[in-house]
Amino acid sequence: MERETISVTVNGRAYERAVEPRRLLSDFLREDLRLTGTHVGCEHGVCGSCTVMMDGVTARSCLTFAVMADGAEIETIEGLGSVEAMHPVQQAFWEKHGLQCGFCTPGMLMTAVELLKANPDPSVDDIRDAISGNLCRCTGYQTIVESIQYAAKLMREDGP
């Protein structure tokens, strides 16, 4: 199959890669760039595990072709922060027990980042609405909601 060369910035780093037109962004990130923090739970756009940030808005990387990311800025969970310097949402999920198996977590975190950018002081309903497209089988969502509330507080206090 004809390959196309794309230029894409992922977590602040520029990449130029040849990809097949049908290559999914999720596979591109996980396999070509070995950024395995982005998870694939359904490959049909339903579970939200594969959510990444593309030019500042969330995208389901299992529904996005890599070629569509040509010229785009992608941010994944690996770019949010590190163990030594966590992003407030990471810090909050860690402290407030916002995860169990952790498989849904990358998608939840990226969705939370988008919400908090638009709405620094979301209500519980706002949060539940924002993550309603992200499935979790372990937590019942309660600690996830609490984590996002806490992240909002941290971000209001310290700035992102």
Place this chain on the structure above:
Amino acid sequence: MTHTDMDPGTLANVQFRQVGKPLTRTDAPGKVTGRTPYAGDYVMPNMLHMRVLRADIASARLVRLDVSKARALTGVACVLTADDLADRTAATDIPGQTGQKRLDTDQPILVRDRVRYFGEPLALIAAETRDIADHAAELIEFELEPIPGVYDTLEALKPGAPLVYGRDNIVAERKIRKGDVEAGFARADLIVENTYRTPFQEHAFLEPEVGLAWVDENDVVNIRVSTQVIEHFRPIADALGVPHNKVRVRGALVGGGFGGKEDLTVEVYLALLAKQTGRPVRLEYSREDSFVGHGKRHPFILTYRTGVTKEGKITALDVNMIADAGAYVFLSPYVILYALVAAPGPYRVDNLNVFAKAVATNNMYTSAFRGFGALQACAAYEQQMDEIANTLSIDRLKLRRRNFLKTGEPMSTGFVPPSAIWTEQCAEKAWAGLGEPTASDGPIRTGRGLACYQQSYGRLTFLHDTSEAWVGVEMDGTVVVRSGVTDIGAGQISALGQIAVEVLGVTLDNVVIYNSDSAVTPLAGTTTATRALYMTGNAAKQAAEGLRARLAERAAQEFGVTPDEIDMAFNEVFVIDRPEKTMPLVDLVRTCAAEGIHRSELAIFRAPFGDFLDPETGQGQAHPDYAYGAHAVEVSVDVETGEVEVLKSVAAHDVGQCINPAAVEGQIQGGAQNGQGYALSEEMLYEEGRLVTPSFSEYLMPTAMDMPNVECIILESRSGVGPFGAKGIGEPAMTAVAPAIANAVADAIGVRVFEMPITPERVVTALQQRDAS
């Protein structure tokens, strides 16, 4: 919000430093930063990609399978069919460490001639890329000649029904015969009889089955896999025809299990192709593969006939249970055993007959799922309690109170659970926790429901369960724990760390835990049956205590006191009540090292060993112990659309002793989600055995918009057989949720929907039928 209630009598002399605190989990930082590798994140050079080709008819004869075109395709390394395999099978019996085959339960690895369920594997493909493997699958030609199948347990039991295998479709039967049921019914003022139906359920862990296998320089097949059970190296070796020590299973942190990664999943396929090709092979199920590729929760039909006095005292109970085992045996004989034992619930019933049957059909096979048969029993006995209360016009809680099994009393099997039975306290707190009722408003009717449960923790005693853990202290005072236990997301390994550091007096950031490697970490048994904390927690505690004893002895010598005067906390070793006599743990450890004193300990914990229940009476000890608790909910039902919303949800569980309250609450909240989906929305629809809902857009589990907050009320009787008096919470968290919801719906609309899930259509139909009659 959480309240913790403790029994003051047992609290007095216990002061924990690490245990009982909501410490952040050791696995969380890696997970929130995307650094934790799951089984699917591993790759190797020269790796092949696998694909499983599956049958698209549920009951058929395989008359032709031609893989020649697929084999000829460029980039295909290997295609295997049953013809290429020795006549071996993959065991489906209880996994774990007994290594004994107990039932004739095996499934052919690949279909040789008979297809028994939709999705049964026909061929395995390994190719250079996934695309090539997919293409090869399309090139395989096969012909299936349909055979009349049977898709309903009652049909399957009729004379002349199509046979799934064997001489009849009965997979297993079990019974309890206790007291004098006829006499009990004769004494009853009223007899209430109802039949309840429970559905298939999909585990729906977010991480589909995945693994990577390779053969190493010692000719050992290594499998890195998402599993609850690394002890599967034994059946994998048997399936390959190699010695047990030639298979090594390494887990990873698991992206959810719930029982669905308890049986073998991708392991044997991977191992076969790794051996065949000599190259690393990777197999990842698609979500659809996952839906059709692993066993489901058993649907049950449960008929309860209860005799009660006017005052509401149960005088006799007769229960008949029929479970759909699907097309292969797997854990069905044990699932119905759990259901049998749980049949009367947390109630004292001295005159008891129970008959449980697992029936083969051409539906998807059914096996382990959180609650394991005891949950299906609870769905029936708790709805039945409400039906009795309504018939007698007795308050629902009061009726339950009259019948609760009390501490020290014999349960269904005649066994007296060794721990406290706090069902009544839990029920009262959960029910009161609902607070002021929400008023009905026009077509929106509100209602409340309560359900209490009894759920075992720990495996069946006849399995002679053991678990091992190793604890060591490094020269710099940091601690290492090694144990084979798999962590399926509930914080299993973090809890082990918390236990070890409590005993050794160091802080949780000073421990590293190595787990889940069948060749290197001491075998801990499975992460199933709510046993990980109970079994491996006890083993880790024993190991840490053994190590502590040696350290304390050396410290006592140093300080000129006896070892029982020594305490260890915050990385210091000191004489109790004499603050001047203290030294850093690291100094003590160095002294021990210099003198050759052993700085590690391997411990084995043995659960009580028992025999099989008496086959005629069902009497004996089935499990080590039981957990008790209650769940209460308030719902609203729109009588025009049939839509049900859960407004309030309150859980009260006696967990014995919290090791980590945050982890306990997490189990309770997650269990509430699993149970709510089971009660209301999760529906696996099969047409002639073909699954027509194989995706998350058709199979609807509760989202963040559907779930209420769950108020967790944690009671601590400190009476359990786990470490520090802990019981288990993994399965108990879910057991009572669905019947509580069913009872609330019935309370709201005045009519019961006897079959779950309670979908809007079923609600509307029930209302119409009531209005028509």
